Every structure is written in structure tokens, then in C-alpha cells.
Amino acid sequence: QQQVKQSPQSLIVQKGGISIINCAYENTAFDYFPWYQQFPGKGPALLIAIRPDVSEKKEGRFTISFNKSAKQFSLHIMDSQPGDSATYFCAASLGNQFYFGTGTSLTVIP
Amino acid sequence: DTGVSQDPRHKITKRGQNVTFRCDPISEHNRLYWYRQTLGQGPEFLTYFQNEAQLEKSRLLSDRFSAERPKGSFSTLEIQRTEQGDSAMYLCASSLVLAGSYEQYFGPGTRLTVT
Numbered sequence: 001q002q003q004v005k006q007s008p009q010s011l012i013v014q015k016g017g018i019s020i021i022n023c024a025y026e027n028t029a030f031d032y033f034p035w036y037q038q039f040p041g042k043g044p045a046l047l048i049a050i051r052p053d054v055s056e057k058k059e060g061r062f063t064i065s066f067n068k069s070a071k072q073f074s075l076h077i078m079d080s081q082p083g084d085s086a087t088y089f090c091a092a093s094l095g096n097q098f099y100f101g102t103g104t105s106l107t108v109i110p
Numbered sequence: 111d112t113g114v115s116q117d118p119r120h121k122i123t124k125r126g127q128n129v130t131f132r133c134d135p136i137s138e139h140n141r142l143y144w145y146r147q148t149l150g151q152g153p154e155f156l157t158y159f160q161n162e163a164q165l166e167k168s169r170l171l172s173d174r175f176s177a178e179r180p181k182g183s184f185s186t187l188e189i190q191r192t193e194q195g196d197s198a199m200y201l202c203a204s205s206l207v208l209a210g211s212y213e214q215y216f217g218p219g220t221r222l223t224v225t
Contacts, residue, residue, distance in 0.1 A: 006152075032212040043114070043201050043216035044153065089152045093212055096141065096166065100152025 003027060004092050006101025013108050019077040021104045023090035026071065030092040030099075035064065035075045038087045038103075047088075048075070080108045114217035116202050122223045123192055130188045131220045135204030142185050143214060144177055145201040146170065153201050153216075159185060160207070192224045 005024045013019045023033075031052060036044035050057045050064040050073065057064045063076040077084055085108050090101040115134045123129050135142045141160050145153035156175070157167045161182035171177075174192075179185040189196055199221050203214040 004152075034213070036216075041218075041221075043116075043203075043218045046213055046215065049213065091152070096143070096158050097155055098143075098153070098214060100154070103150065103152055 002102070003099035004090060004101045006090050006104060008104060009102070010105040011107070013080045013106065015080065015082060015108055015110050017080050017108075019080045019084070019106055019108070020074055021088055021090070021106070022072065022074045023092075023101050024070075024072045025092045025099075027092070027094065028071065029094050032093040033064070033066065033073050034091050034093070034098075035062075036089045036091065036100075038089065044089060077106075080106075082108045082110055084108050114202055114204050114215055116200075116217040116220050118220055119218060120221045120223075122225065125192055125194060125224055127192055128188065128190045129192060129222065130186055131200055131202075131222075133185045133187070133202030133204075133217060135184070135202070136206075136215060137183075139204035139206045139215075140182070141205045141207055142179055143203040143205070144185070144187050145203065145216075147199040147201055147219070148197075156187075189222075192222075194224045197222055197224045 034049035035047045037047045038044040048062045061078045066073045087103045091098045117132045143158040144156040147153045159179040174190045177187045199219040201219045202217045205214045
């Protein structure tokens with residue numbers, strides 16, 4: 001059973017546009033929600049993370065929106081750049097166990 | 111480089127052979143995790159250590175898999191009698207256990223191909 005569902009599977013955005021990736025979870029005990037960015041042949045790199053007691057967190061061009069009642073959270077990439085082209089994974093954790101989504105392949109076209 | 115390192119980066123082996131991977135975590139991190147990632151999927155948890163103690167193992171970790179962290183520093187993951195289904199990227203991550211801190215930092219991974 002997929003603990004974290006991620007959509008869309010792929011996303012194409014024009015340079016300067018907003019990229020939005022969504023995730024949904026079932027287990028209300030999850031207490032940490034990170035987003036990771038992964039380039040081909042590399043390991044995932046922590047991008048930004050949020051706790052369930054906060055509804056939004058912003059770091060530079062990256063924002064997480066968190067809706068506890070809907071059990072959903074999303075990543076917004078403002079002013080998307082070609083260098084942002086990568087695969088993005090959301091995750092939810094319960095203690096040491098991280099459950100990852102299936103990933104979103106983002107392509108930012110110039 | 112003070113990040114998580116893994117060796118080798120790529121491994122091609124024939125079915126039935128044994129393979130061993132190494133992970134060196136960030137030096138002050140006391141927790142070390144192993145994940146497996148197949149194409150088009152997110153990482154799947156395999157096991158984790160706190161210092162030298164292996165505290166949790168996923169059901170994905172069959173009897174052919176064994177992991178060690180003998181001195182609480184680097185870790186090894188061994189796969190015996192490899193099968194084609196073992197082909198995947200094996201990722202290591204580390205973290206520092208502090209109150210309220212959950213960040214895991216990943217290494218570049220070891221890509222295993224079983225022919």
C-alpha cells in the first residue's frame with residue numbers, strides 16, 4: 001500500500017512559470033514532510049521540509065503548503081528555471097521510517 | 111567532501127554472485143539508513159542503524175541481505191546469491207539524532223546491475 005501518493009508523474013513548465021507538485025498521505029501520525037530533489041545518477045538532496053503544525057514554509061523560490069485536515073501537501077517552485085529540471089520526491093516520516101512518493105519528473109523549458 | 115559517500119558507484123555482477131557495498135556517513139551522524147530505489151520509484155527503506163546497533167529492518171530485506179555497521183561509523187550492505195530482481199540503486203543516508211531533528215542526507219548511491 002502506497003503510504004504517500006504523489007502527482008503528477010511528469011510536469012513540463014515554461015521558464016519563469018510556477019511548478020506545483022502534490023502529495024497526499026493517509027497516516028495522521030506522520031510528523032515530518034520533506035521534499036527531495038534528485039538529478040540523474042545522483043542521490044536525493046533535501047530541498048525543504050515542514051512539520052504538521054505549520055501551514056506554509058518558504059525558502060527562496062520553494063514553498064511547501066500543508067493542509068492537515070485534507071492530509072495533503074504540495075511543493076511550489078516559483079520562477080522555475082531550466083536548472084530545476086529534475087525528479088522531485090515528497091516523503092512523510094514516522095520516526096525513522098521515511099515513506100517516499102513515486103516522484104515527479106519536472107522539465108523546465110527555456 | 112563532507113557528505114555521505116558510497117562505494118562503488120556502479121557494480122555489474124552475474125546472477126548468483128555476492129556483492130558488498132560500502133557507505134561512509136557524515137562524520138558526526140549517528141544514524142545510518144539503507145534504501146533501495148528502482149527506476150521510476152521513490153526510495154524504499156531497507157534498514158537503519160543507530161551507532162553500531164541495527165534497530166529496524168524492512169520486510170524487503172530478505173535473508174540474502176545483511177548489513178553491518180561494526181564501529182558505528184561506515185556501514186556495509188551485502189547481497190548474497192544475487193538475483194536479477196536485485197538490480198536497483200542502493201542508497202545510503204545518514205542523520206544526527208537531535209530533539210526534533212529528522213533530516214536525512216543521502217549519498218550518491220550504488221547502482222547494481224545483475225546480469
